[in-house]
Amino acid sequence: MLTHRGTRTMETKRLILRRFEYGDSAAMLKNWIADPRIQSMYSEPVYRTETEVRGLLDKWICSYDRTDFYRFAVVERSRGECIGQIAFFLVDSKNNFGELEYCIGDEFQRKGYCTEAVKAMCEFGFADIGFHKIQVCHKENNPASRGVIQKCGFTYEGMLRDFFFMDGAYVSRLYYSMLKSEYEDMVCLVPPSEELEAAALDYRSEHFDAGETVINGSALFDRIESYGGWLEHVRRNADRKTVRPDWVPSSTFFGVRRRDGRIVGIIDIRHELNDCLRECHGHIGYAVRPSERRKGYATQMLKLALEHCRTLGLDEVMLGCYKDNDPSVRTIKKCGGIVKEEKPYLDGRPMLVFRIELRDG
Numbered sequence: 497m498l499t500h501r502g503t504r505t506m507e508t509k510r511l512i513l514r515r516f517e518y519g520d521s522a523a524m525l526k527n528w529i530a531d532p533r534i535q536s537m538y539s540e541p542v543y544r545t546e547t548e549v550r551g552l553l554d555k556w557i558c559s560y561d562r563t564d565f566y567r568f569a570v571v572e573r574s575r576g577e578c579i580g581q582i583a584f585f586l587v588d589s590k591n592n593f594g595e596l597e598y599c600i601g602d603e604f605q606r607k608g609y610c611t612e613a614v615k616a617m618c619e620f621g622f623a624d625i626g627f628h629k630i631q632v633c634h635k636e637n638n639p640a641s642r643g644v645i646q647k648c649g650f651t652y653e654g655m656l657r658d659f660f661f662m663d664g665a666y667v668s669r670l671y672y673s674m675l676k677s678e679y680e681d682m683v684c685l686v687p688p689s690e691e692l693e694a695a696a697l698d699y700r701s702e703h704f705d706a707g708e709t710v711i712n713g714s715a716l717f718d719r720i721e722s723y724g725g726w727l728e729h730v731r732r733n734a735d736r737k738t739v740r741p742d743w744v745p746s747s748t749f750f751g752v753r754r755r756d757g758r759i760v761g762i763i764d765i766r767h768e769l770n771d772c773l774r775e776c777h778g779h780i781g782y783a784v785r786p787s788e789r790r791k792g793y794a795t796q797m798l799k800l801a802l803e804h805c806r807t808l809g810l811d812e813v814m815l816g817c818y819k820d821n822d823p824s825v826r827t828i829k830k831c832g833g834i835v836k837e838e839k840p841y842l843d844g845r846p847m848l849v850f851r852i853e854l855r856d857g
Contacts, residue, residue: 498589498626500563506620508612509807513568513582516556520569521549523577527601536662537638538597564589570600570613579604582613584621584630593629594621608806608854610644618648622679631673635660642670647799649682650674683760683793685749685800688730692750692759693723699750699759699785706786713764713781715748744768747804751784751797760788763797767808776841778814778849779805794827802831806854813854819846828852 505514528534529543529552543549559565566584571577580600587594596617600610614632621627632650634641650672658666688696700718703711711718715733720726730748732738739745744766751761763782766773773779780801784794805813815833817824818841825848833850841847 498564498587498592499624500589501620501624502563503560503566503568506568506616508616510573511609511612511616512571512573513613513616514571515560516553516567516569516578516581518550518553518557520578521546521553523579524549527577527579527603528581528599531602534599534602537635537641538599539660540599566594568613568617570598570609572604572609579609580613582617584617592627593631594625594627596630596632605640608803610641611647611803612807614644614648618674618679622676627676629673629675631671633669633671636668636670645672647803648674649678649796651678680755681753683751683753683796683800685763685797685804686752687747687749688727690724690727695757695759696750697723699762702785702787703783708786711762712783713748714762714783715746715764717762742770742772744770744773749801749804751782751793751800753793758788760785760791760793761797763801765801765804765808767810769814774814776816776847776849778816779810780813780815789823794823795830798827798831802852802854811854813852815850815852816841816847817850819848 503515505512507513525543525546529549532542535542543552556567559567564587566587568582569578570580570582572579580598582596582598584594585597596614598610598613618630621630631653632645634645636655651674653671653673656669656671659669660667686692700711703718709718715726715730717726720729732740733743733746733748736745745768746764746766748762748764750759751763752758753760761782761784763780766779769779780798782794782797782801784797802813815828817828819825819838828850832852834852835848836851837849838846839849
C-alpha cells in the first residue's frame with residue numbers, strides 16, 4: 497500500500513525540487529517550455545506565451561491539493577530559477593508503481609542535473625511513497641535520456657516499436673524499470689563520521705585480515721591507526737585552506753548499502769591533479785571489501801563518484817590501475833573509461849591510464 501505524500505520540497509546538492517508557482521512562468525518560457533525540441537522529447541506541446549503557461553500552471557497548482565499528485569519544478573540553486581520539470585506523471589496505487597518523466601532546458605543539459613533530479617525522485621518514490629516499482633521511458637532518438645536512465649541504475653525492459661509518428665517518421669519507445677529491492681541493494685556515498693566508527697573499523701579489518709595492507713582510495717585509512725585521527729585528516733583534506741601541502745582538496749566517502757547500512761567500499765575523489773596524481777593515480781581511487789566483490793558495487797561507487805565530479809565542475813577525469821587488474825579495468829570501462837596510455841607504475845608493473853568524459857547527463 498502506498499503512502500501518498502504530495503508534491504513537497506526536496507533539495508539536492510545543486511537543485512531544489514518544489515511545487516510550481518505562477519512566478520515560474522518567465523523562467524519556464526526562457527529555459528524549456530517554449531523549445532520545440534525539448535518538448536517533443538516527451539511528447540508535450542510547446543507553450544509560447546505567458547497566458548498559455550499560466551493556463552498550464554492553473555492545472556498543476558490546483559492539483560497540488562491531491563496527495564497523489566507529484567509534479568516538481570526543477571530549480572537551479574545558484575540562479576534560483578526553474579530550469580525544467582520532473583514528475584511521477586503516472587501513479588498506479590493498485591499495482592504500487594509510478595512512472596517518471598522529466599526535462600531540462602538545453603543550456604543546463606550535460607551537467608548531470610537530470611541524473612541528480614531522477615535519483616532524488618527515486619529515493620522519494622521508494623523510501624517515502626513506498627512504490628514497489630518505478631518505470632521510465634525515452635524515445636529512441638534521445639540518447640542523452642538513455643544515459644541518465646542507465647546511470648540511475650534502471651533495467652532495460654524492452655521496446656515498443658514505432659510507437660510515435662514524428663516529422664514523417666516512426667519512432668520507437670524504450671522502457672526501463674527499477675524495483676524497490678534493487679534500489680535497496682544499491683550503494684550510496686556517505687561521508688565518514690563519528691557514528692560510522694565501528695562499521696569503518698570492521699571494514700578496514702576485513703582488508704587487513706585478507707592480507708591487504710594497502711586500501712586504495714582510503715585517504716590513508718590503511719596507515720592512520722586512530723579512527724578519530726583519520727577522520728580529522730579527511731576533513732582537513734576537504735578544505736583547500738587545511739589540506740596538507742603535498743596533496744589536493746579531496747572528498748572521501750564510504751560506499752554504504754541502503755538495505756542494511758553495511759560499508760561495502762571506500763572511494764576518494766580528488767578535486768584536481770598535482771604532478772604525482774597526474775603521473776599515475778588520477779582523480780579517483782577506490783576499494784571494495786573482499787566479501788562484497790563481484791557484485792557490481794565498484795561500478796556503482798564509481799558512477800556515483802563521477803556524478804560528484806560533475807558537481808565540482810570537472811569535464812573529464814583520469815583514473816589509473818594495474819593492467820592485470822581485470823576487475824578494475826572492466827569497472828572503469830563500464831563507466832565510460834577509454835585507455836589513453838600504458839606505462840610502468842612506480843613499482844615497475846604495467847598500468848593503464850584512463851580518461852572519462854563527463855559532458856552528458
